[in-house]
Amino acid sequence: MNILIPKLLGHIWIGPNPKPTQWMNTWEKKHTDWKYTVYDNNFLNNYHFKTRNLIEFYYKLGLYAGVADLMRYEILYEFGGFIPEADSICYHNTNELFTKKQAYTVYENEFIRGNLVAPIYACEPKNEFVGQLINELLQLTPLDLDYPWISTGNFFVAKMIQKYNPDITIFPSHYFNPIHYEGIVYNGDDKVYSKQLFGSTSAKYKKSINPINIFKAKQQKKMRKIFLKKISERKKEKFSIDF
Incomplete structure (x- = not known):
C-alpha cells in the first residue's frame, strides 16, 4: 500500500502536567514502522516557530490547546506526517488512510456544532493549505486571539476550508471520535481507528502536584478570567460550514 505522507507519527504534549503515556x-504500538516523536516543552522552547508571539500568549494563560494547534501546523508544514490527539486510544493502524499527498482532518461530529473539523491531523511536507493556515495566523496579534477553538482550532480550520477550498480529506468523525463529549455515540459497523477521550474537556488528565506548578496554575486561572471576560464582550461570528 502506498502511503504518500512521511511515516512520522507524533504527539504534542506541553505544559506542566504528566503525559498520558498509557494512551499515547x-x-x-499500532505503528511500529513509523518514526515516533513527542513534541514536548523542550521542542517548544528550542524550535523556531513563526507564530511564537501567539504561542507564548496562549501558554502564559495556560490555554495549551491553542499552543498545540499553532505548533501542529508548523510541525506538519515543515516535516509532514501524522499528529493525532494525545488524549486518544488507537485501535488500528492507519496506513490505509493516507494514500494521497494532501491535508487530512476529521469532523468533530457531523450532527452538532456546525460541522466543525479538528485541527489538521496529517499532510505531506510544505502542504499548500497548511501553509495558508500559517500565513493567516501570522496576520494576528495576541490581542486578536479568542478561545483556541475559535482562533486556532476547529472553527478556524473550518472557516479556512470554506475560504480556500483546498485539496483535503475530511474523515467521518467515527474514525477518530466515535463518542463525542456531548454524548453522541457512533453505533455503525464501519472501522473505528481510535477513540478520543477529550482529556481537557472531561478533566481526565493527571495534574501536576509540584507546588510551583500549582501556584502557576492559579495565576494562569486569574489571567484567563480577565482574558475570557474581554472576549466575551466581543460579538461572536455566526458560522456554519458547508462543503
Whole structure:
C-alpha cells in the first residue's frame, strides 16, 4: 500500500502536567514502522516557530490547546506526517488512510456544532493549505486571539476550508471520535481507528502536584478570567460550514 505522507507519527504534549503515556503508547504500538516523536516543552522552547508571539500568549494563560494547534501546523508544514490527539486510544493502524499527498482532518461530529473539523491531523511536507493556515495566523496579534477553538482550532480550520477550498480529506468523525463529549455515540459497523477521550474537556488528565506548578496554575486561572471576560464582550461570528 502506498502511503504518500512521511511515516512520522507524533504527539504534542506541553505544559506542566504528566503525559498520558498509557494512551499515547497505543499509537506507537499500532505503528511500529513509523518514526515516533513527542513534541514536548523542550521542542517548544528550542524550535523556531513563526507564530511564537501567539504561542507564548496562549501558554502564559495556560490555554495549551491553542499552543498545540499553532505548533501542529508548523510541525506538519515543515516535516509532514501524522499528529493525532494525545488524549486518544488507537485501535488500528492507519496506513490505509493516507494514500494521497494532501491535508487530512476529521469532523468533530457531523450532527452538532456546525460541522466543525479538528485541527489538521496529517499532510505531506510544505502542504499548500497548511501553509495558508500559517500565513493567516501570522496576520494576528495576541490581542486578536479568542478561545483556541475559535482562533486556532476547529472553527478556524473550518472557516479556512470554506475560504480556500483546498485539496483535503475530511474523515467521518467515527474514525477518530466515535463518542463525542456531548454524548453522541457512533453505533455503525464501519472501522473505528481510535477513540478520543477529550482529556481537557472531561478533566481526565493527571495534574501536576509540584507546588510551583500549582501556584502557576492559579495565576494562569486569574489571567484567563480577565482574558475570557474581554472576549466575551466581543460579538461572536455566526458560522456554519458547508462543503
